[in-house]
Amino acid sequence: MVNESDPTPLERTLQLVGDRWSILIIRAALRGIRRFDDFAADLGIARPILTKRLQRLVDGGVMAKDLYQEHPPRFEYRLTPAGINLSPALVALIRWGEHHMGDSESPVVLVHGPCGAEFEQAFWCRTCATTFGPTAIRAVSHARGPDTSARTKP
Amino acid sequence: MVNESDPTPLERTLQLVGDRWSILIIRAALRGIRRFDDFAADLGIARPILTKRLQRLVDGGVMAKDLYQEHPPRFEYRLTPAGINLSPALVALIRWGEHHMGDSESPVVLVHGPCGAEFEQAFWCRTCATTFGPTAIRAVSHARGPDTSARTKP
Numbered sequence: 001m002v003n004e005s006d007p008t009p010l011e012r013t014l015q016l017v018g019d020r021w022s023i024l025i026i027r028a029a030l031r032g033i034r035r036f037d038d039f040a041a042d043l044g045i046a047r048p049i050l051t052k053r054l055q056r057l058v059d060g061g062v063m064a065k066d067l068y069q070e071h072p073p074r075f076e077y078r079l080t081p082a083g084i085n086l087s088p089a090l091v092a093l094i095r096w097g098e099h100h101m102g103d104s105e106s107p108v109v110l111v112h113g114p115c116g117a118e119f120e121q122a123f124w125c126r127t128c129a130t131t132f133g134p135t136a137i138r139a140v141s142h143a144r145g146p147d148t149s150a151r152t153k154p
Numbered sequence: 155m156v157n158e159s160d161p162t163p164l165e166r167t168l169q170l171v172g173d174r175w176s177i178l179i180i181r182a183a184l185r186g187i188r189r190f191d192d193f194a195a196d197l198g199i200a201r202p203i204l205t206k207r208l209q210r211l212v213d214g215g216v217m218a219k220d221l222y223q224e225h226p227p228r229f230e231y232r233l234t235p236a237g238i239n240l241s242p243a244l245v246a247l248i249r250w251g252e253h254h255m256g257d258s259e260s261p262v263v264l265v266h267g268p269c270g271a272e273f274e275q276a277f278w279c280r281t282c283a284t285t286f287g288p289t290a291i292r293a294v295s296h297a298r299g300p301d302t303s304a305r306t307k308p
Contacts, residue, residue: 008262009251010181014174016255018247023168030288061254082254087288088275089246096243097167100215100236108162113292117281121242124278124285127271131278134184134241138267 016060017086021045021053023093026079026086029063034076062086092121170214171240175199175207180237181244183217188230216240246275 007015017023021043028042040050054077057063062083068076079086095110112119122131161169171177175197182196194204208231211217216237222230233240249264266273276285 009256010248011174011178011251012255013247013251014177018172018174018177020165020168020172023172024165027164031293082250084288085254086246086250087291088277089243089250091277091288091291092240092243092246093167094164096236096240097163100239101166101170102163109294111292111294112277112279112282112286113290115279115281116292116294117279119286119291120278120280122276122278123242123245123266124274124276125266125269125271126274127269128266132266132273134238134245136267137241137245137273138265138270139185140263140265140270 016056017062019053021049022057023090025050025053025057026062026083027090027094029077029079029083030087030090034078035068036075036077039077057083088121095121170210171216173207175203176211177244177247179204179207179211180216180233180240181248183231183233183237184241184244188232189222190229190231193231211237242275249275 017026024043024045025039028039033039033042036047036050036054039045039054040047043050045053054063054065058065058077061080063077064080065075065077068074091110098109109118111117123133123137124131171180178197178199179193182193187193187196190204190208193199193208194201197204199207208217208219212219212231215234217231218234219229219231222228245264252263263272265271277287277291278285
């Protein structure tokens with residue numbers, strides 16, 4: 001049996017990136033920011049908080065920390081492939097914000113780089129060769145036995 | 155000029171839905187849960203916290219509160235169209251969690267309802283008739299004058 005008190009993957013995800021600063025750090029990293037001082041200046045975040053958030057993102061596999069200068073030691077932080085995979089979630093949040101929380105002051109729109117047009121974010125089924133909306137999504141529980149050792153795929 | 159100290163739409167979005175409980179409430183609502191007691195039982199959330207979070211989501215336009223019984227008064231909470239529009243962000247977070255934070259205990263997979271196949275989440279440009287990845291996204295600043303009254307589209 002799955003232990004109901006264990007956090008779900010969504011809960012673990014939110015424990016890792018479900019706070020405002022973590023999402024803003026990832027957004028800045030997607031814009032190309034890598035150095036501690038640049039994150040601090042760009043986000044206006046207190047340095048102790050930035051240190052903690054970056055370390056948590058590194059520990060969680062979302063960012064990697066690289067030495068770029070030895071004397072004195074200086075590090076840069078870049079998104080891992082797992083971190084880059086957060087971009088659909090982040091883009092969806094940014095676009096929702098621009099649409100529903102934006103006002104006439106909002107200066108930023110996300111566009112498709114090559115043509116400059118605003119784009120859509122869709123659910124796509126390769127099997128049916130169709131896009132679809134959220135109401136067509138179903139959550140499937142995988143029936144599994146109580147022996148966790150047998151759950152590894154062959 | 156845009157006042158740099160004003161929160162961006164993304165920051166306002168995260169202030170509204172960027173916490174673990176709010177996202178779990180929205181996820182439960184997408185699964186069809188509507189009544190206060192059902193949210194409390196499903197999420198295992200303390201009732202005062204649930205009350206605060208639901209009220210914030212109602213105030214923010216993500217959920218609407220409807221009287222479904224008059225004596226004694228009982229309310230249900232449903233997602234507004236703006237709330238339903240959060241589903242791409244939520245689905246992206248759930249899928250990222252299942253992929254990167256899941257383990258052999260993870261029992262839930264999101265599938266395309268009609269065919270039962272796992273689906274993709276893509277960026278789609280109608281102008282170019284193509285899907286594309288996050289590296290092809292560009293943020294565009296709209297140059298605007300200081301007179302906000304002139305910003306409404308004709």
